[in-house]
Amino acid sequence: MDRQVDLGTFQRWMAATIMQSGTDEEAIKSKIAQKELSSEEALNFIKPSKTLTQLERLGIYRRMYLLRLIDVLRMDFTAVAEFLGEDVYEKLIEDYLQVHPSRSYNLNHLSYQVPDFIRTYPNLRRREFVYQLATLELALSDIFNVEETPVLTKEALASVAPEVWDTAKIKTITAFRLFAFNYNVNDYLEAVIKEKKTPKVVKKDTWLVIYRRNYKLWRLPLTKDAYNLLSDIASGIPLSDAIANAIEKSDASPEVLQKKVFKWFQDWVTEGLFQAIVVE
Amino acid sequence: MSQNRWNLPDLGFGVGLRTTHYSHILSTNPAVDWFEIISENYMDTKGKPMYILDQIAERYPIVMHGVSMSIGSTDPLDIDYLKKLKELADRIKAVWLSDHLCWTGVLGTNTHDLLPMVYNQESLKHIISRARQVSEILERPLMLENPSAYIEFTTSDITEWDFLAQLAKEADCGILLDVNNIYVSSFNHNFDPNIYVDAIPSDRVVQYHLAGHTNNGTHIIDTHSDHVIDPVWKLYERSCERTGGRATLLEWDDDIPEFEVVHNEVLKAKAYRKQLEVIGVGA
Numbered sequence: 101m102d103r104q105v106d107l108g109t110f111q112r113w114m115a116a117t118i119m120q121s122g123t124d125e126e127a128i129k130s131k132i133a134q135k136e137l138s139s140e141e142a143l144n145f146i147k148p149s150k151t152l153t154q155l156e157r158l159g160i161y162r163r164m165y166l167l168r169l170i171d172v173l174r175m176d177f178t179a180v181a182e183f184l185g186e187d188v189y190e191k192l193i194e195d196y197l198q199v200h201p202s203r204s205y206n207l208n209h210l211s212y213q214v215p216d217f218i219r220t221y222p223n224l225r226r227r228e229f230v231y232q233l234a235t236l237e238l239a240l241s242d243i244f245n246v247e248e249t250p251v252l253t254k255e256a257l258a259s260v261a262p263e264v265w266d267t268a269k270i271k272t273i274t275a276f277r278l279f280a281f282n283y284n285v286n287d288y289l290e291a292v293i294k295e296k297k298t299p300k301v302v303k304k305d306t307w308l309v310i311y312r313r314n315y316k317l318w319r320l321p322l323t324k325d326a327y328n329l330l331s332d333i334a335s336g337i338p339l340s341d342a343i344a345n346a347i348e349k350s351d352a353s354p355e356v357l358q359k360k361v362f363k364w365f366q367d368w369v370t371e372g373l374f375q376a377i378v379v380e
Numbered sequence: 381m382s383q384n385r386w387n388l389p390d391l392g393f394g395v396g397l398r399t400t401h402y403s404h405i406l407s408t409n410p411a412v413d414w415f416e417i418i419s420e421n422y423m424d425t426k427g428k429p430m431y432i433l434d435q436i437a438e439r440y441p442i443v444m445h446g447v448s449m450s451i452g453s454t455d456p457l458d459i460d461y462l463k464k465l466k467e468l469a470d471r472i473k474a475v476w477l478s479d480h481l482c483w484t485g486v487l488g489t490n491t492h493d494l495l496p497m498v499y500n501q502e503s504l505k506h507i508i509s510r511a512r513q514v515s516e517i518l519e520r521p522l523m524l525e526n527p528s529a530y531i532e533f534t535t536s537d538i539t540e541w542d543f544l545a546q547l548a549k550e551a552d553c554g555i556l557l558d559v560n561n562i563y564v565s566s567f568n569h570n571f572d573p574n575i576y577v578d579a580i581p582s583d584r585v586v587q588y589h590l591a592g593h594t595n596n597g598t599h600i601i602d603t604h605s606d607h608v609i610d611p612v613w614k615l616y617e618r619s620c621e622r623t624g625g626r627a628t629l630l631e632w633d634d635d636i637p638e639f640e641v642v643h644n645e646v647l648k649a650k651a652y653r654k655q656l657e658v659i660g661v662g663a
Contacts, residue, residue: 111495149569248426
């Protein structure tokens, strides 16, 4: 070595070369790596082994970095990877990591920006479908990790005095997410999970609540009317107003919808979507 | 039996806790002595992982093994991470906790890999200082594991074993001795693994790791994907002759077989320990 390389310089150089995309040679010649060590200095800095050159030894770390994170994100975005095919998926993640490298000790955080990255990623076939599919898969990962909250029981519900229902709000459990998609993303994900033939991608209005009950994840398809009602409830609108809104937005008659609302509400309580009635 | 510096217990023969074995463990209560968890898998989650871990921690001793402390990094120590690590250790009453002699990233990034140190005085001084701080924050001794390495640097002027021994002494750290990692690095760097084993101060060794690896001919990768090979068992036996035996754990992280296969693999270590008892080593 022509000069002493301090610990900070060494680490900035090694991290830069490992995280840089392209070939091993391109990585050590990249601007970000050469800001710390010239490619000649870098090669002098590494010892060859009896069987591997300096660059081959560095390459082991470069490949392990990428493969590890591609595998980790594949667990979160199994259906996206299935749809894109291995080569496109791997290139997408390699490019993603250039923009959004991990900045946390926790790998759970690595996936947060993937849907938004997909939305602007060039030359991606069926980009909007892939974005919506990634959004759904990310939400499932997200609710896997949130806290378990108490569930509203039928007894607690029955004990609410009739006169307070006009202003009562209903608090959903923490592991609850509501979505309106316009592609058949839930059908596609279902096929991937069950290892069945995946459906053709088509535009399809899809209303969905995903939630966790007893530490298991569930996806419950909704009608548009049910989605509107549940969406209002989740946003903190009092139940009576939420029902009135749903009736107003629906094409169904008020009598028909009221019957449906009663049934939906029973189902949602049974499924454990709510944690409490909030009376102000 | 010779003691470690902190008189931490010999927990016997443990297995790395992996999600694929959760239901088997909870439903059958296998007669495994203890479990080791990957610390970060149970941090920042309030879902199923903690629900499962709390139940297992009620039944078995748990040791925590981290992969993101980045003790060798030139970035400042992540105090938030260390506080959460301590909270988890307190919650599950971890018998001890460990991480690796490595760095994982710099400038705020994390490669999620155990990157090798340059072994020289600058690195040694740097890590000694940080390891002391970590022990203070965690309010317990820190155990550091020797990593597998695939690269060496021309500016290293201390051997890894001397570096680890000096670090343990100066920072008052324990050593989690991974005999498979010694074997892997000895193959990749062409040194005699026996020299490494013999240079490690016995009173600092608190735990052993055993694992399988993948030999690619030109180099070995520490994949934790197979049975332990005979030369690694020999290194384990050699080290146990010096320490009298310590808590021993098998790691299996890729192509994970059924729980009994993993458990039976670590129980092979018992045979080596029994031989030592017969000849009275460490007594």
